[in-house]
Amino acid sequence: MTRPDPKDPSVASQSESVLIDPIASLANDDGFAPVRAPRLSEEIVNQIANLVATGKISLNQRFPSERALQEKWRVSRPVLREAFRVLEAQGIVESRPGGGRFLRSTRVLDAGRPNWSDLRANRDVLMRLWEAREAVESKLAELAAIRATEEDIEKISRPIQLIEELAPEDLEDLDLNGQFHAAIATAARNPILEQIGTDLIRKSGQVGFKHLVGVTNWAALQSFHQPILDAIRARDPAAAVVASKLHFDNLRERVREAD
Numbered sequence: 001m002t003r004p005d006p007k008d009p010s011v012a013s014q015s016e017s018v019l020i021d022p023i024a025s026l027a028n029d030d031g032f033a034p035v036r037a038p039r040l041s042e043e044i045v046n047q048i049a050n051l052v053a054t055g056k057i058s059l060n061q062r063f064p065s066e067r068a069l070q071e072k073w074r075v076s077r078p079v080l081r082e083a084f085r086v087l088e089a090q091g092i093v094e095s096r097p098g099g100g101r102f103l104r105s106t107r108v109l110d111a112g113r114p115n116w117s118d119l120r121a122n123r124d125v126l127m128r129l130w131e132a133r134e135a136v137e138s139k140l141a142e143l144a145a146i147r148a149t150e151e152d153i154e155k156i157s158r159p160i161q162l163i164e165e166l167a168p169e170d171l172e173d174l175d176l177n178g179q180f181h182a183a184i185a186t187a188a189r190n191p192i193l194e195q196i197g198t199d200l201i202r203k204s205g206q207v208g209f210k211h212l213v214g215v216t217n218w219a220a221l222q223s224f225h226q227p228i229l230d231a232i233r234a235r236d237p238a239a240a241v242v243a244s245k246l247h248f249d250n251l252r253e254r255v256r257e258a259d
């Protein structure tokens with residue numbers, strides 16, 4: 001095993017970009033991460049990121065009213081507005097005066113901004129993330145094959161259908177791949193594993209997988225998603241595990257090729 005290099009830029013960029021998170025110290029191999037007082041508005045941004053990742057808010061959907069959100073989150077109006085200001089600045093939320101707020105993009109949703117210019121450093125983080133995702137998501141797929149309801153299976157198959165139907169330029173602003181994985185996480189019916197799974201999915205998006213391997217042919221990814229769905233639908237947990245592991249093997253291969 002190689003010792004972590006404290007000057008490794010991937011360690012620094014990751015710890016800065018993940019602000020308030022149960023696994024925020026993920027990329028710090030020594031287990032230590034800088035501590036800072038979290039801001040309430042960042043907590044809201046991260047919650048919205050999770051709502052999007054789990055499909056509880058979808059593209060172009062209108063957010064509940066300020067009053068309703070204040071009650072749910074138990075925060076003041078300025079805190080709420082600060083969170084939405086961050087999302088507006090990133091083009092993720094559109095606010096219409098008197099008309100409410102709408103989700104306009106599901107791309108890069110987090111309090112921190114990823115550093116796209118440092119993809120090489122991100123690659124190392126991404127490889128570690130995928131290692132973790134392979135472990136967690138093969139278990140999630142196994143459980144989903146046992147526990148998924150018909151409705152869950154419908155939610156898992158929807159992103160696959162959309163990828164086939166939509167034009168590549170429309171896919172740029174959507175994270176259908178993330179939604180596919182998040183739907184499996186939900187179908188496993190284990191809230192603890194689901195939380196870990198969706199956090200890891202979101203982090204993979206943050207480190208810039210799309211940019212890193214320059215995915216333009218989204219349909220090609222489907223050849224790895226379809227067997228996972230088929231195994232879950234066939235109620236075959238062992239096949240679901242194999243199909244999940246194959247998917248992550250392929251992803252690692254893509255990053256290596258992008259070297």
Ligand SMILES: [Zn+2]
Nearest residue numbers: 177181225247
């Ligand atoms: Zn995938």
